[in-house]
Each structure stands twice: as structure tokens, then as C-alpha cells.
Amino acid sequence: MVHFVGAGSGAPDLITIRGMQLLQKADVVIYAGSLVNPELLHYCAAGTEFHNSAEMHLEEVLAVMQRAESEGKTTVRLHTGDPSIYGAIREQMDALKSLGIAYDVCPGVSSMYAAAAALKVEYTLPEVSQTVIISRAAGRTPVPEKEALAKLASIGATLVLFLSAGQSEAVQAALMQGAYTEATPCAIVYKASWPEEKVIRGTVGSLVQMAEENDIRQTALIVVGDVLGDDYALSKLYDKHFTTGYRKAED
Numbered sequence: 001m002v003h004f005v006g007a008g009s010g011a012p013d014l015i016t017i018r019g020m021q022l023l024q025k026a027d028v029v030i031y032a033g034s035l036v037n038p039e040l041l042h043y044c045a046a047g048t049e050f051h052n053s054a055e056m057h058l059e060e061v062l063a064v065m066q067r068a069e070s071e072g073k074t075t076v077r078l079h080t081g082d083p084s085i086y087g088a089i090r091e092q093m094d095a096l097k098s099l100g101i102a103y104d105v106c107p108g109v110s111s112m113y114a115a116a117a118a119l120k121v122e123y124t125l126p127e128v129s130q131t132v133i134i135s136r137a138a139g140r141t142p143v144p145e146k147e148a149l150a151k152l153a154s155i156g157a158t159l160v161l162f163l164s165a166g167q168s169e170a171v172q173a174a175l176m177q178g179a180y181t182e183a184t185p186c187a188i189v190y191k192a193s194w195p196e197e198k199v200i201r202g203t204v205g206s207l208v209q210m211a212e213e214n215d216i217r218q219t220a221l222i223v224v225g226d227v228l229g230d231d232y233a234l235s236k237l238y239d240k241h242f243t244t245g246y247r248k249a250e251d
């Protein structure tokens with residue numbers, strides 16, 4: 001059996017209890033060494049076999065899983081954050097399916113949530129934005145034309161960009177082609193939940209400067225939108241004049 005496990009954003013206590021227990025029981029662990037905090041491997045038992053997938057290609061990863069399976073062993077494939085976001089798990093799951101190897105997925109705390117915590121922001125504020133767009137700038141991996149950043153930017157929703165910190169100039173230009181202005185609040189969160197975490201706040205107009213002055217190219221998220229600003233409406237959910245399924249409105 002292979003368990004795909006979300007390691008969380010970095011801090012070793014941000015893995016789920018289920019994920020930690022799967023690590024404790026694993027015989028073989030294949031971890032994404034470029035982003036997974038190695039401290040998480042301390043949850044594993046003595047004698048666990050480790051492989052750093054940063055140095056492996058897909059076939060090598062699959063070969064390790066296949067061998068472990070043939071020996072009746074349990075494998076954890078440890079991905080950073082939540083595996084469903086830029087985790088490259090689909091190709092592994094499809095290969096396991098055709099090999100007849102059972103697998104499941106344990107979710108994790110994505111870095112986009114660790115970044116929200118670091119910023120102390122709510123991504124969905126009443127009357128400001130009720131939508132979060134998760135995307136990236138096109139790089140060596142292309143983005144479908146229909147999802148070009150300037151098009152997504154035309155909506156003006158809360159935007160969380162992965163894998164894009166090294167392209168702040170292109171990002172800034174695309175954002176300003178859309179609904180954002182130079183004054184729209186924007187933040188860069190570097191290594192959210194790690195000891196080296198850095199939170200840089202500014203505006204779309206200062207994005208390039210924010211990235212350059214702090215020398216940030218990777219392991220960072222760019223968060224854009226008015227939810228980072230000061231204006232919003234109070235929620236209906238806790239409005240005393242609003243009836244909900246659990247509570248009657250007061251006069």
C-alpha cells in the first residue's frame with residue numbers, strides 16, 4: 001500500500017495526526033526533499049528506508065514503490081503542503097493503478113493556509129472577495145492560455161500565486177493588466193511556518209521591489225487582493241439581526 005501524505009507547509013507540528021501516524025508505521029518513505037522539512041522524518045521508526053525524490057525521476061520513484069509493494073511493505077510518499085496543489089501526484093496514482101498497487105491520500109496544510117495564518121488574513125471577506133484564485137505564472141511549466149494571469153487578474157478576486165516569486169516583474173505587469181491597481185495590497189510570504197518565515201507587505205506597485213530587496217525567488221507565495229486591506233463588511237453569520245439555522249435574529 002502507498003499513502004500519499006501532505007507534509008504541511010513546513011513546521012513539523014503542522015502535519016495531520018493521520019499523516020504523522022502513517023509516517024510512524026511506514027517501512028519506506030519517499031519525501032520531496034526540496035520542500036519537505038527533514039524534521040518530519042523524525043516521526044519515522046528506526047530502520048525506515050528513506051528516499052529523497054528531489055534527486056529522482058518518476059520511474060525511479062515508481063520502482064521504489066513497486067519493490068516495497070512486492071516485499072509487502074508500506075510506503076509513504078510525502079509531499080509538501082497539500083498534495084493536490086502542484087503535487088504531481090496524478091501521474092503517480094495513475095501508474096500505481098495500472099500496476100495494481102493500492103494507494104490513498106492524506107491531506108495536508110497547504111502553504112497557502114500557512115501564509116494566511118502568517119498574514120493573519122481572511123481570504124474571503126464579505127463585500128470584498130468571496131473567491132480565491134490559486135494559480136501560478138507560466139514558467140518552464142506552461143499555463144493553459146485560457147488561464148493566463150492577466151485574464152485571472154481581470155476578476156479582481158483574492159489571488160494566491162505559487163511558484164511565481166522569481167518572476168515578480170511578469171506577475172506585476174499581468175496583475176495591472178487586470179482589475180488590480182498599483183495601490184492594491186499585496187504580500188509575499190516566504191517559507192510560511194518555517195523558522196525562516198518572512199512576511200513582506202506592500203502593494204502591486206511595489207511587488208518587484210519587495211521581491212528584489214528581500215532577495216526572494218522561491219519557496220514563497222504572492223498574495224494579492226483587497227482582503228489584505230482595511231475595508232470590509234461584517235459577516236451575516238454572526239450578525240445579531242440575521243437568523244441562521246442555529247440562532248434566531250434579535251430585534
Ligand code: SAH
Pocket residue numbers: 009010035079080081082083084085086087109110111112114115161162163164189190191192193194218219220221
Ligand atoms: N503542495 C504545496 C505546493 C507545492 S508547489 C502546497 O500545498 O503548499 C511549490 C511552491 O509552493 C513553492 O514554489 C512556493 O510557491 C509554495 N510553497 C511551498 N511551501 C511554502 C512555504 N512554506 N511558504 C511559502 N510558499 C511555499
